[in-house]
Amino acid sequence: MNRREIIWQLSQYGYTKEKLESMPMSDLAKLFKQTSKERITEYMNTLRADKQTEIIPGEDSNNIEREMELVYHAISVEDINFAILYDAIEKILEKYDLNEAIELVLSQSSDKQYKQMTQITEVAYRSFQEILLDRIEKLCEFYPAEERFEQLKFYGDRREDINFLRESIANMSAQNNQERLSKIALLKYDIIRDYYPDSMYENYEQFYENEEEKNEIIERIMSLTKAYTRPMLKAKKFQVLSHIERVLIEDRDREKEEKALIKQYTKKLGDVILSEDELAFAMMLKEALGVLDERDVTRIIGNFDISSNPILLQRFNAIMRDNRRTNK
Incomplete structure (x- = not known):
């Protein structure tokens, strides 16, 4: 990891960039190592604390007898009250598994309702599974997307x-466990992202290969270039897509920066050409060659007629020859 990357990483954890910029590389490396150790230790301590947490089961607030009565009243009428029935079955499922719930519901029904009540309970069970998973998703809402x-x-x-x-769910909800588990997930993600970035794909491959995630990055790539078709991109791994996007963004940013520099030096060189100051022209030309390609500088000069000024033309040709010789 180079100096700039270390400074960026440390700046994420409370250190000012001004202070970090003033530190020698040896001190930066030492501070980075110390910070890494502290964060990993914090992560491990949090994990240990989580394992030691006593799970205190919540009180069973479901009155099963009441739910059984509701089941009975819902199905004993000519037109079954499905809303009450499903609600009562879901309450029963808060405490019992599928087979037990079926037995409890059937105990309140007639023989001719056996098949129908079994099917209804199974449907309610599938719905209840989604309810439980929704609760878990809510408890994970503060996790990084990959961890979630x-x-x-x-x-x-x-x-x-x-x-x-x-x-x-009981474990995740008990004694502020949601906050603690969210912290563990965030620490794990941060450690992998900051200190083992090359392992991000390996650790979260299923997340990155998820159809929705791939579609999002494919859309971004296609907005940056017309060089790929959607089927071509679909066939690539997320890791490859991520690399393509990164390269395209770097190219776009570099092109934007080059355009700004070309505009800037077009004005600067134009001003010194108009002033006919040979020394200022030479200095500005060398400065431009330090940040732009020779091709771009040649195009800039081509916008001005320096052939009418033999001294500037001679100086231009000499500097360009020296530049080519230096860059060979």
């Missing part, structure tokens, strides 16, 4: 185990 995606995929893959989902 990983967490939601982890829990989404375990949607069939609602006991696990319920316990996870």
